[in-house]
Amino acid sequence: MDLAILASMDVRDLEVFLAVAKRLNFTRAGEDVHLSQPSVSIRVRQLEQELGVRLFEQLGKKIALTDAGKLLEPHARRVVAAVDDARRAIEEYQGLASGVLCIGASTTPGMYLVPRIIAEFKRKHPKVVVHLGIKNTRQVEEGILSNDFDLGFVGGHLIGKEVEATRWMIDELILIMPPDHPLAARKQIRMRELTKERFVSRERGSATRAVVEEYLHKLQVEVETVMELSNPEAVKGAVRSGLGVAFMSKFAVETEVRAGALVAKRVKEIEISREMKIVYRKDKHLSKAMSAFIETARSLR
Known part of the structure; x- marks a missing residue:
């Protein structure tokens, strides 16, 4: 698929499409992207009209990706990730005086170790907003791949070839x-x-x-x-x-x-x-905030 076509689209529509593709449910996808179910349906319909294909099909009471939707999904993910990286590059240019960092952690590190890292990081960089999502290891990996998380802290074995994993403790x-x-x-x-x-x-x-x-x-x-x-x-x-x-x-x-x-x-x-590991997408730009957070995690182990 020509990335130039995707680049001309509304990135928000692509974000909504990815949320629906992940949840296969318009209401739950709306919760993820903070839109009502009708608004999600409208944005998906607009994207389908622009592409001239159906992206989802109804199978009884459930929805599923069409072949066109499956083809679009990895390309859309790359475009959204590229836009996120661009935003973070600007934040990096501005230094650590602002910005947002999304951390995913499996249950044990998320409940007992990562909060300590966040506290130390915030002491040094109080204006960087840090969000922590606690999931199981499989869900953290999915969040890294979908770009929902910038960094992950896990205690299990990851299977994705797109994920970089470094030893933590x-x-x-x-x-x-x-x-x-x-x-x-x-x-x-x-x-x-x-x-x-x-x-x-x-x-x-x-x-x-x-x-x-x-x-x-x-x-x-x-x-x-x-x-x-x-x-x-x-x-x-x-x-x-x-x-x-x-x-x-x-x-x-x-x-x-x-x-x-x-x-x-x-x-x-x-x-x-x-081995507990720190993970992130291999193709993801490591911002100053991400690098500083990793450094803080290593200093507290």
Whole structure:
């Protein structure tokens, strides 16, 4: 597709098109781009008229991209990304006295590590606005690729070839339990004892869950999962209530372990660690704000 044709279009229409292509729902897309559902429909219709093709088709109660829509999507993404980069280049020219930085983080770094980085960054650059979106690792990668996030902080393995990933820090996953659990008083826990325990787990798509499952599978250890929860605070609450034990990041349980609300143990024969990474699009211009944020993150690890 000729990029000159796309460049002549209203970039806002392309942003709306990408939101609908992502959500496959006009109402939810409108929420993403802060427009009403009728306004979204009008902008999509205008874009279709300008291109002379249908971009979406109705399949029962759902909508789907047509072949033309699928063809347009990657080109539209590049145009929108280029415009965003141009805006950021101007912000960079103006220095760090202003600007916006959108950070995506998977749950563990997003809840327990990145807020500390933002606080230090804002101390040095108070006029730069920082937005933080907390998702699971897969969703952070999607946000990086769609240019919703400038930088991502994740604890899992990314699969996109368009994503640059650099090492940030090492995280250790440890076994947590309530203080009155039979294993809490033990000096040593062996791997085979895990098969007798009930486990509380994170949801599918969580990097914590993926890493734990990978390690246990390699060691041929099968455990009983009694509950799946979508964030670490809920997992800790379930463990405190006696519903089971769980493997969690050491960063996520520091406060509860110090307070005696939870007990953390290492399991003999099992040492679960993972690399946390800073990620961004390979073709994205690293602005002064992005570079300064990365530098701040590295200084606090």
